[in-house]
Amino acid sequence: MxxxxxxxxxxxxxxxxxxxxxxxxxxxxxxxxxxxxxxxxxxxxxxxxxxxxxxxxxxxxxxxxxxxxxxxxxxxxxxxxxxxxxxxxxxxxxPAGPVPDAPARTYDVAAEGYELRFRLPDSRDLAAVVATVGGDPAAGGRLLARRCVLSATRDGAAVDPGELPEAALDGLSRRMAEVDPGADxxxxxxxxxxxxxxxxxxxxxxxxxxxxxxxxxxxxxxxxxxxxxxxxxxxxxxxxxxxxxxxxxxxxxx
Ligand SMILES: [Zn+2]
Known part of the structure; x- marks a missing residue:
């Protein structure tokens, strides 16, 4: 590349x-x-x-x-x-070098009893937030979770990423900031x-x-x-x- x-x-x-x-x-x-x-x-x-x-x-x-x-x-x-x-x-x-062809990396986080696997938000996700929820940060966080959380479980049972409680979303966004420090x-x-x-x-x-x-x-x-x-x-x-x-x-x- x-x-x-x-x-x-x-x-x-x-x-x-x-x-x-x-x-x-x-x-x-x-x-x-x-x-x-x-x-x-x-x-x-x-x-x-x-x-x-x-x-x-x-x-x-x-x-x-x-x-x-x-x-x-x-x-x-x-x-x-x-x-x-x-x-x-x-x-x-x-990383600021050539853009790799590889698919986005996935990460894991345990937050408030939930096990989440996620990828990092990208320009498509931010565009979706802008287009659908505008400047409402809580709604934006829920939409990002729905788009970027690839799997969510609690006590081994699958959970809908769109139904995660605020505290779990906070844990997710803290972990996202940790693994993508240049995002903010x-x-x-x-x-x-x-x-x-x-x-x-x-x-x-x-x-x-x-x-x-x-x-x-x-x-x-x-x-x-x-x-x-x-x-x-x-x-x-x-x-x-x-x-x-x-x-x-x-x-x-x-
Ligand atoms: Zn001053």
Whole structure:
């Protein structure tokens, strides 16, 4: 299976144009698909959320480097914090290499007297939650259990995964977070002004999308300026190396 590659100018514009009309879940797959054109989208959709996000971070690293500029506002005093995140550290041990052909791994957990065998939620499962229960977390947890719990037993007797009690679902979701730690990235932040500490979620897909959108608009401005100055066509301008494009732009501006 082919490895991930950095996005060309044409691939950035394609991902931006396709992703602009998409839900963030699909957008993440569009960005990964642009970087792994040999991997079918349906296969990318079966990556667990942590595996998907690790690859988005690997793509970010390949495209723009490992240092991610971050900012946040202190919820207590309003101080604005600026900091740098490290894509490699955020990714941790999560696999970020080529997408394997193997079927999703299964895991076991004992929770509140129930023995559960499950697979990790993936993009298809999250899309189902968004489509059917929206933002209701309890209903979302029950739907994920129905989709991801492959077998449930209590005292040796089979149980319907859709009928598990809340406490068993809590145990399941704790175990899922343990085996897919990259699925729910939390930043530990501390305010230098008032010493307040808090956790903020970090979404690699949203972060990379915002950067790609900036990059896409910059590319379009460059194409516009060069096409107007020289009469070149868009594909020919995109085929130039960024370095050569910049040089021509300097000549146009100068
Ligand atoms: Zn503060």
């Amino acid at each position: 082919a490895a991930m590659r950095a996005l060309s100018g044409a691939a950035i514009l394609w991902a931006w144009e396709v992703g602009a009309a998409q839900h963030p879940l699909d957008r993440a797959l569009t960005m990964l698909g642009a970087a792994c054109p040999d991997v079918p989208r349906e296969r990318l959709a079966t990556l667990s959320v942590g595996e998907r996000d690790a690859r988005l971070l690997a793509l970010r690293e390949r495209q723009f480097g490992a240092a991610l500029p971050g900012y946040a506002e202190c919820p207590r005093c309003g101080e604005r914090l600026e900091f740098t995140l490290d894509a490699v550290a955020l990714r941790g041990d999560a 990235l939390l930043l530990d932040l501390r305010c230098p002004a008032c010493d307040h500490g808090w956790q903020a979620p970090f979404d690699p897909g949203a972060f990379l999308w915002a950067e790609l959108a900036v990059q896409a608009r910059r590319l379009l401005r460059e194409i516009h300026a060069l096409a107007r100055a020289y009469g070149w066509r868009e594909p020919d301008i995109l085929a130039l190396s960024p370095w050569r494009r910049r040089y021509y732009l300097e000549l146009v501006d100068g």
